[in-house]
Amino acid sequence: MEAATEPRGPQKLTNKGQATRARILEHAAELIYTKGVHATNNEQLRRAAGISGSQLNHYFPTKESLVLAVIEWQAERVLAFHRSERFTRFESLDSLREWAGFYLAYERSYQEGCSLGSLAAEIIKTDLDVRTELANSFEQWRDIFRDGLERMQGLGRISAEADPTRLAYLLLSAFQGGMLLAQVARDIAPLKAALQAAIDHVQTFAPPLTSQDHDPPPPY
Amino acid sequence: MEAATEPRGPQKLTNKGQATRARILEHAAELIYTKGVHATNNEQLRRAAGISGSQLNHYFPTKESLVLAVIEWQAERVLAFHRSERFTRFESLDSLREWAGFYLAYERSYQEGCSLGSLAAEIIKTDLDVRTELANSFEQWRDIFRDGLERMQGLGRISAEADPTRLAYLLLSAFQGGMLLAQVARDIAPLKAALQAAIDHVQTFAPPLTSQDHDPPPPY
DNA sequence: ACGAATATGGGCTGTCAAGCCCAGTCTGGG
DNA sequence: CCCAGACTGGGCTTGACAGCCCATATTCGT
Numbered sequence: 194m195e196a197a198t199e200p201r202g203p204q205k206l207t208n209k210g211q212a213t214r215a216r217i218l219e220h221a222a223e224l225i226y227t228k229g230v231h232a233t234n235n236e237q238l239r240r241a242a243g244i245s246g247s248q249l250n251h252y253f254p255t256k257e258s259l260v261l262a263v264i265e266w267q268a269e270r271v272l273a274f275h276r277s278e279r280f281t282r283f284e285s286l287d288s289l290r291e292w293a294g295f296y297l298a299y300e301r302s303y304q305e306g307c308s309l310g311s312l313a314a315e316i317i318k319t320d321l322d323v324r325t326e327l328a329n330s331f332e333q334w335r336d337i338f339r340d341g342l343e344r345m346q347g348l349g350r351i352s353a354e355a356d357p358t359r360l361a362y363l364l365l366s367a368f369q370g371g372m373l374l375a376q377v378a379r380d381i382a383p384l385k386a387a388l389q390a391a392i393d394h395v396q397t398f399a400p401p402l403t404s405q406d407h408d409p410p411p412p413y
Numbered sequence: 414m415e416a417a418t419e420p421r422g423p424q425k426l427t428n429k430g431q432a433t434r435a436r437i438l439e440h441a442a443e444l445i446y447t448k449g450v451h452a453t454n455n456e457q458l459r460r461a462a463g464i465s466g467s468q469l470n471h472y473f474p475t476k477e478s479l480v481l482a483v484i485e486w487q488a489e490r491v492l493a494f495h496r497s498e499r500f501t502r503f504e505s506l507d508s509l510r511e512w513a514g515f516y517l518a519y520e521r522s523y524q525e526g527c528s529l530g531s532l533a534a535e536i537i538k539t540d541l542d543v544r545t546e547l548a549n550s551f552e553q554w555r556d557i558f559r560d561g562l563e564r565m566q567g568l569g570r571i572s573a574e575a576d577p578t579r580l581a582y583l584l585l586s587a588f589q590g591g592m593l594l595a596q597v598a599r600d601i602a603p604l605k606a607a608l609q610a611a612i613d614h615v616q617t618f619a620p621p622l623t624s625q626d627h628d629p630p631p632p633y
Numbered sequence: 634a635c636g637a638a639t640a641t642g643g644g645c646t647g648t649c650a651a652g653c654c655c656a657g658t659c660t661g662g663g
Numbered sequence: 664c665c666c667a668g669a670c671t672g673g674g675c676t677t678g679a680c681a682g683c684c685c686a687t688a689t690t691c692g693t
Binding site: 634635636637638639640641642643644645646647648649650651652653654655656657658659660661662663 | 671675679681682689
């Protein structure tokens with residue numbers, strides 16, 4: 194899964210090289226997340242990562258290759274986070290609320306926005322050829338929600354009439370849009386409202402609850 | 414309402430000057446919408462608007478002032494569109510569906526995204542001092558939906574238990590997020606799913622309909 | 634242990650765009 | 664009819680950043 198980003202031949206990186214590359218990547222991701230792609234230059238990156246000029250040319254011959262690598266790195270982080278045990282594969286409404294709660298408590302939500310979404314929006318109109326990679330990542334993200342919702346259906350936690358794809362897009366869109374609005378307003382309120390409403394909507398497909406802590410009655 | 418963007422003294426623009434300024438603004442908005450802020454330079458703008466260099470300095474001394482003016486111009490357009498008679502002040506679910514339908518039929522939705530949102534996302538992390546203006550515009554946008562939803566409540570079209578502010582943020586967030594996803598995927602589907610789901614959620618607050626074409630039964 | 638390949642350091646150059654200036658033209662009021 | 668102020672045109676300078684190169688140090692395979 195880490196074999197991307199090098200078009201030419203075999204792996205030609207030693208351990209130390211890989212470590213350096215990873216360090217550059219981490220600092221690049223952080224800088225880009227806070228300052229944006231355009232406002233991040235290689236001098237800042239050099240200072241932050243404690244390296245000097247020619248490494249960037251060596252590990253990332255062009256800025257486009259660096260940005261692409263950062264996208265992959267951020268995408269991997271976000272997807273891994275959503276797949277983590279914390280959210281139990283989104284098989285319950287509670288896991289969705291837990292998920293929303295995390296981002297609502299995360300200060301950087303309304304400061305920097307989504308690590309992938311804000312990056313995507315900034316560069317989607319430039320000539321950088323990264324759209325396909327972004328599209329792929331967002332598809333996987335959507336699939337995480339969709340698969341969870343489908344499992345909820347299988348468990349009878351939401352009605353069979355719910356459309357998991359549509360709900361997954363609602364969750365992801367509300368998240369991205371809410372992040373943008375929160376960032377612009379410097380206030381978490383828009384994100385909170387959007388996520389609560391989106392999850393409320395998923396809940397409208399839950400069967401009327403009889404006893405609260407047990408699984409709902411047999412599916413229909 | 415057009416008195417913004419000039420910090421210094423009285424209106425010092427003749428009719429011809431205003432026309433030229435407006436022409437520059439239109440072309441700047443179009444270029445920025447399609448190519449992004451960063452990829453739009455003054456030479457392209459000169460050619461597009463049929464003017465030459467020093468006007469930009471005359472009418473828009475810095476790029477920041479130009480971008481700010483474009484934001485105001487786009488915001489005014491978007492808000493005026495949403496306030497137009499077409500949507501009857503969003504006093505019904507049908508008007509919401511009409512609204513969604515418009516953007517789903519608009520090819521540029523998934524090509525360029527939202528004229529205000531994509532602009533906001535691109536420059537929110539730069540040092541351009543335009544955040545307040547953007548925040549203001551998005552607040553007004555939210556208010557259009559919120560006011561409409563409140564009127565729906567007054568007319569008994571949705572339950573008093575609905576939270577108009579929250580629903581307004583859901584609609585706006587789903588729109589912005591859906592626009593971003595559609596743009597990245599080059600496919601209208603994510604926007605369609607998000608908007609349908611968001612409007613479906615508003616509809617869950619509608620009283621069960623008895624006869625379809627009449628106003629719903631008296632408000633509780 | 635040795636040699637070849639690979640990583641590192643710092644500086645250099647070409648490109649591009651924003652901001653600015655001077656000279657010429659037009660419009661409107663008296 | 665005239666003049667004063669505003670508009671227009673094109674070119675120029677400065678600053679910033681990405682990409683590149685040469686000299687040196689280090690690491691890895693055998």
